[in-house]
Amino acid sequence: MQKKRIALYPGTFDALTYGHVDIIQRASRLFDKLVVGVAHNPGKSNWFSIKDRVEMIRKAVEFLDNVEVQDFSGLTVEFARELGTLFIVRGLRAISDFEFEIQLALLNRQMNPDIETVFLAPSTEFIFLSSSAVKDVVIHGGDVSGFVPEHVAEAMKERIHSRKGGQS
Numbered sequence: 001m002q003k004k005r006i007a008l009y010p011g012t013f014d015a016l017t018y019g020h021v022d023i024i025q026r027a028s029r030l031f032d033k034l035v036v037g038v039a040h041n042p043g044k045s046n047w048f049s050i051k052d053r054v055e056m057i058r059k060a061v062e063f064l065d066n067v068e069v070q071d072f073s074g075l076t077v078e079f080a081r082e083l084g085t086l087f088i089v090r091g092l093r094a095i096s097d098f099e100f101e102i103q104l105a106l107l108n109r110q111m112n113p114d115i116e117t118v119f120l121a122p123s124t125e126f127i128f129l130s131s132s133a134v135k136d137v138v139i140h141g142g143d144v145s146g147f148v149p150e151h152v153a154e155a156m157k158e159r160i161h162s163r164k165g166g167q168s
Contacts, residue, residue: 036057
């Protein structure tokens with residue numbers, strides 16, 4: 001019996017973009033099971049709670065039977081070990097991403113030589129997308145419907161509305 005190939009796609013996903021969804025869809029075709037790992041990152045000021053981020057991702061990828069969403073704390077490489085996976089999926093948009101991601105991949109390999117990092121470039125239409133850029137658009141009153149799933153756009157609008165004390 002062949003062992004199931006499980007991969008981990010980790011991130012904070014604050015907020016989930018179509019670029020993330022694109023990577024999730026494409027990675028789900030490469031592996032028998034893909035776990036989207038939503039990281040607790042105390043060093044970041046997140047817009048959404050870990051619970052909200054997990055639910056947003058679940059809703060966005062509910063049509064993918066082999067994708068599971070879990071939150072985790074600590075080192076990504078340790079979470080991968082707990083899952084029994086030998087693959088970590090990461091998205092690359094630009095040269096700046098590559099520099100950061102290759103350092104992370106090498107560090108992870110140093111901690112666990114059995115784990116491989118698989119890099120995927122997003123589809124062309126999503127190459128420019130980042131959660132921080134989308135947040136900036138929302139903060140300035142722009143339309144993000146082409147950048148994030150509808151339920152995420154609504155949550156982002158509600159978040160801005162509540163930050164402004166209910167003022168439009």
